[in-house]
Amino acid sequence: MGFWQRLHRGWGHVHVVTQEPSHMRITSVLVTLVLALGAAGCADEAGTPEGAATGTTGPTETTSESPSPTEGPGGAGQTIEITVAGDTVSPSGERVEVPLGEEVVLEVTADAPGELHVHSTPEQELAYEAGTTSFPLTFDQPGVVEVESHDLGLTIVQLEVR
Incomplete structure (x- = not known):
């Protein structure tokens, strides 16, 4: 019926x-x-698990303008250089493989203060000043971690944790 x-x-x-x-x-x-x-x-819009980040004790101010793109000082780990100049950010959404459980340093060189959002577990907001600031991170879960600037509406880099 x-x-x-x-x-x-x-x-x-x-x-x-x-x-x-x-x-x-x-x-x-x-x-x-x-x-x-x-x-x-x-x-997670990408459909992949997010990596867990640990070991972030805060930013480290440095005066060096040109660190090595793959190894930190003394081979301490991988360094990813991020440059912010006005509305231009480099890298621009590239995917970079990073080792699971090893330290990765985000080195931000900027012409003005700002903030990065690291979409890991737990999510992190990393404030930086004008100049060069280093953020040491360690990821304990495999997956893709997006590093974004919400102020500029940009995905800066995708960290593929393996």
């Missing part, structure tokens, strides 16, 4: 129109599935 047949069956009485129990189960399963997928999509 269809929806309208149940609704119009006998004008003298009010009838409660309900769905069949099997339809209700299917509907509730579909709603649950859509909500679960939506929540998973909000957690």
Whole structure:
């Protein structure tokens, strides 16, 4: 019996129109599935797990303008150079492989103060001043970690933690 047949069956009485129990189960399963997928999509737009970051004790101010792009001082780990000049940021969304469990240094050279957002577990906000600032990070979970400037609306670099 269809929806309208149940609704119009006998004008003298009010009838409660309900769905069949099997339809209700299917509907509730579909709603649950859509909500679960939506929540998973909000957690990480790229669909990959985020790396866990540890060992961030705060920025380190340096005066060096040209560190090595792959190794930090004394081979301490990988260094990723980030340059912010006005509305121009380098790198610009590139994906860089970083080692799981080893220190990675984000070295920011900027013409004005700003803030980086590191979308790891837990998420981090790294404030920097004009000049050069270093941020040592260690990631304990494999996945892709996006480093962004929310002020400029840009993804600066994607760290592929392996």
